[in-house]
Amino acid sequence: MNSLELRGISAAYDRIDVLFDIDLVVPEGNVVALLGPNGAGKSTLLRVAAGLHGPASGDVLVAGRRVNGVPPEELARRGMCLIPEGRGIFPNLTVRENLRMMTFTGTKLSDVEERSFIRFPRLKERIGQTAGTLSGGEQQMLAMARGLATDPALLLLDELSMGLAPIIVEELYEIVAQVAREGVSILVVEQFASTVLGVADYAAILVQGRIVRAGQPHELAEDLSKAYLGA
Amino acid sequence: MDKFLTFTIVGLTLAAIYAIIASGLVLTYTTTGIFNFAHGAAGMLAAFTYWQFRFVWGWPTPLALVVVLLVLGPLFGVLLETVIMRGLEGTTDTVKLVVSISLLLFMIALAQLIWAPGISRPLPGFLAGNKPINLGATTITWHQAITIGVAIAVAIGLRLVLTRARIGIAMRAAVDDRSLTTLNGAKPNLVSMLAWAMGTSLAALGGILIAPGPGLEAASLSLLIVSAYAAAVFGRLRSLPLTFLGAIVIGLVEGYLAGYLPQNQYLTGMRIASPAIILFIVLLVLPNPRLRGRMTRSREYFPTPTLAGAIGFAITVVIGAVMLATTLSDPDLITYGRVFPIGIVALSLVPLVGFAGQISLCQLSFAGIGAIVMAHLGAGGDPIALVWAVLIAAAVGAVVALPALRLSGIYLALGTAAFAVILDRWLFNLPVLSVFGLFDINLFANGSVSVDAIELFGRSFDDPGTQMIISAVTFALVALLVIWIRRGRLGRRLLAMKDSEAACATLGLNLIWTKLSVFALSAGIAGLGGALYATQLTSIQPGNFELVQSLQLFAITVVGGIGAVGGALFAALSLYAFLPLLVTLWPSSVRWVGLLPGGAGIGLGRNPNGAVHDVREGFLPLLAARAVLAAMCVAVAGAYVLRLTNVIDNWAFVVLLILFPVIATIAAGLSKPRAVEAAAGNDEEIRDVPLEWRGIDRPWTKADLEQLDRYLGLKEMELHDVR
16 A cells, blocks of 8 residues: 555646656655755645645545545645645744644644653753744754654655754654654655665655656665756 | 823723724734724624614613624624635735725625614613712723723633634644644634634624714724724734733823813814824834845736827727717716816826835825815916925825835835824814914815816816816826836836835835835825816815725725726726716615625725726727727717717717627627637647747747747737747
8 A cells, every 4th residue: 555646746836837747656654755956846746745735637645545635634634744844833832832733633732742752852841932932953843743743644754954954954864764663654855865865765856847767765876966967 | 180090991991992803803814814904894883783683673782792792793704704805815915905995895885775874873881871880089880891891801811712722822823824734734714714703703892892982883983993903003913912002002092182182173183083193103113024025926917008008098088088078968077077086096096006016095185185285276276286286295195105115015004094094083174273373274174165167378167078178188198197107117116116125125226215206106196186176076175085985996996907097097987987877877776886896896806907907808809900990989989979969869879889899899809810719729739848848859839939929928919020
């Protein structure tokens, strides 16, 4: 069974086409990395998968069922969790209130807090603080906490590393690897490839809205520079 | 001391009401990004409904309150959110504003339709029969005590809901990042609906509490509640605690002014206008918002007018006016003569709002200034007064613009509305003001001022037909001026400023100077329109230049298409020709005709380009088919001759005037070249290649070129020559 399957997805913003006939599969329990340069359409692909952006054509299947047109909040309740680009937090809410927002998918607040604090004890210290005043790393931890606390079946991660120190990125991907070992299917988008290729089972390279190369991480390593430099 | 306490209580009661209303406004604004100008009108409708239940149908007070506050109020809020507001995502501030202003106009008209104005409807305060509570030094009525108590309860209740309840937290979360709330599994539509339900219910509560004071009158009650908006601005439309603080400041100021302001005829208006004055001041001292670097993506698109089109438009307007002036009776000419002066005022909105993206809700106030100048300096018919009207209105416009320079969007709308209120409530009602005995300032001294017709070379243009033609020619000239600006350097600057102020600033464009000039220009045009309007009315009073009329004109001009001069003509024709005509044809429509302008504005969300855009698209084939166009002109001229020779009457003439263009458009459509359809067939084959990649993987084809031309909006005719 595939946790996520994209069949012939095309997508556009107004009249600007962004994705062209994308086929992509995330097998259950696997980590798939989607790599590619700026503007390739990686984030759009995740937005389509999560129901935030309707595809112009093609089908999105989650756990074998077609979910085109299903609103994002419904997909979230069915176990899909997209941690968006930037900081996926509510900056004007406190950490506690941010955690409270994670209970809409049906997880009890006590469970959310317990699961978050085991991995990120720092959040417990900052519980009453406004999330916007946390450091960049702490904010990303809070965003990641949703991926851990709501016990999703499918986790979509968009550029976890953005604007963070390398050591924090390492830490975050350590946690991604742990989550993967627990059997969660993960589709992770990254611009900077080396870290993510270490945790991925499969990888695909997206350039100008098309998948130009796909396979196992070691097969792709050498193609990457070509993709980025456009050679 | 007793007096001080008494007026403290008066002030705190007002503060309580403002706080309740403003908190509802903040709630809907923050969660959905729409500033609801009709918020006060919702409170007004609630007060009327409560009055109906309680005093006409004799329901017990608790039942009436529960039905209005907990059933009808929330239901109405949900209705507004689902039917109207949800469709406004992705539109500009202007469109959002027009929709909510139209809603305000619609609700006022609706209230006047159900509860005929002019009838006294006493609404006693709560427990009005009971003896006031004795506080020792002073007393407090039960209504006052209940009002203050309710406001405190609302403050505590909102605090609890927004910080303790999960749905309340989700409402605040939606302010930060709406799409992220959906990723969390919260239902954003439910969140918005709840916000609107709560907000409208708070407006209803405020409306019921405030109405016993000023009494049940639809328009003034709706706009009186505007005072509460000032409180919301204290909190920058976001912070509830600051909003409550603002409400206390405004309420107390109003209370103490009532108690301590010297009783003279110059200052009574100032007390009534004080919330608007405070609003103006708060906008001035509010920390400067940062320039927004993000480009606002919008659905609006206004093409550059062509020179031929502009001249054609001007000539058509003048010919139309001549036809009207020679065929209509004098009373009709007075009725329909307002079209062109008001059209000029509407034109003043085009460069300001349409090009520069600034918002002004006080254009008729500028028109009023022009009218006053005309009345006083134009006594005896001196045409130079028109120049003075333009210059003085432009100068006032520049002065108003000075504080407005640092504002944008909704704050600018509020600032200009506050200016209009200050004029309406206070300055326009001042008696003759003697400045140190040196000279007198006289506005509308006796409530109304007479205006003399313009006199030139010893001839007085006092007959309505000539006045109409003068106004129409002026309208046509101003329209040409506006188009000339659009096509020139200033127009480019204004459009660029509308798209991105930050980008303009980095390019070295002087934003302040540009904004100041467009404000002055716009106010000057409005002043000219006002001056001509005044000569047509022959007697003017403050009521001719009120905020509500500015709102109506603003809304309908945007409906017509604020980016083009046609939109201004559309607004003037709709409001001052079509509506009176409808009432003439169908007298019983007078009861509900007031609903139409608001209704039209509410429908705007669907087509932000405006109605004129569609009309012009419809006529494009006709303009291309020269022979058909010429035949139509001949036919219209023939009908005009028949009318002048009294072969046909006015009604037949009007029918022909409508019929000929319709027939011509159909005829032109039939003779349309088939090339367009052929090109459409090619689309299918080449659609697989994105437009910007054409010509890369294989050579350009003619079909590619045509598709690109159409995408870029180049006219086919122009391109044939090139090829």
